[in-house]
Amino acid sequence: DTEVTQTPKHLVMGMTNKKSLKCEQHMGHRAMYWYKQKAKKPPELMFVYSYEKLSINESVPSRFSPECPNSSLLNLHLHALQPEDSALYLCASSQGVGTSGSRGDEQFFGPGTRLTVL
Amino acid sequence: AQSVTQLDSQVPVFEEAPVELRCNYSSSVSVYLFWYVQYPNQGLQLLLKYLSGSTLVKGINGFEAEFNKSQTSFHLRKPSVHISDTAEYFCAVSSYGAGKSTFGDGTTLTVKP
Numbered sequence: 001d002t003e004v005t006q007t008p009k010h011l012v013m014g015m016t017n018k019k020s021l022k023c024e025q026h027m028g029h030r031a032m033y034w035y036k037q038k039a040k041k042p043p044e045l046m047f048v049y050s051y052e053k054l055s056i057n058e059s060v061p062s063r064f065s066p067e068c069p070n071s072s073l074l075n076l077h078l079h080a081l082q083p084e085d086s087a088l089y090l091c092a093s094s095q096g097v098g099t100s101g102s103r104g105d106e107q108f109f110g111p112g113t114r115l116t117v118l
Numbered sequence: 119a120q121s122v123t124q125l126d127s128q129v130p131v132f133e134e135a136p137v138e139l140r141c142n143y144s145s146s147v148s149v150y151l152f153w154y155v156q157y158p159n160q161g162l163q164l165l166l167k168y169l170s171g172s173t174l175v176k177g178i179n180g181f182e183a184e185f186n187k188s189q190t191s192f193h194l195r196k197p198s199v200h201i202s203d204t205a206e207y208f209c210a211v212s213s214y215g216a217g218k219s220t221f222g223d224g225t226t227l228t229v230k231p
Binding site for chain 2: 004031033040041042045048050055056086094105106107108109110111112113114
């Protein structure tokens with residue numbers, strides 16, 4: 001199974017709502033990532049989890065809260081978002097941060113969650 | 119620090135013509151290099167990667183890329199494109215131990231009939 005799944009596919013929320021995005025992989029990967037992507041722009045790294053520990057937080061506002069319950073799952077909890085947070089949120093996984101060998105840091109991406117904040 | 123520059127933001131080309139999408143990178147250490155493709159409303163898919171060894175790398179869908187260390191480039195090529203190749207293409211660089219990849223701004227490839 002070389003798939004990364006994300007739910008939901010689409011999400012519309014108000015600025016006072018609390019919602020969560022979910023990501024799952026069963027490739028045995030030990031690194032998982034959250035990206036934000038605006039239209040016609042590259043993915044912007046938000047968080048990296050390595051071996052279920054948060055290893056990189058790219059100065060993301062606290063209204064975004066990541067969680068890694070186990071090595072296969074990654075959540076992104078959303079609270080009090082702003083309209084400018086509307087974007088495609090991508091999850092990715094890789095074999096492991098800083099691993100050597102043939103795979104490097106090749107990332108496998110999910111299809112994304114299209115988030116609209118009203 | 120690592121960085122990536124994709125030299126063309128948009129590349130229009132006719133069907134069955136050859137295409138080259140250009141990517142230059144900067145890093146103070148050895149790098150891994152990747153090309154990803156993104157079709158509308160989808161996630162990113164790996165086209166090909168350079169980790170070490172042969173500088174000519176072949177990927178999926180007939181794409182190939184050449185790693186040029188002296189010119190710090192990793193240009194993507196296809197000898198004959200199809201309408202279905204219309205998509206956004208991202209070049210990315212990762213250094214061993216960096217923990218993350220850095221993406222270029224993307225190149226929009228539009229294949230016209």
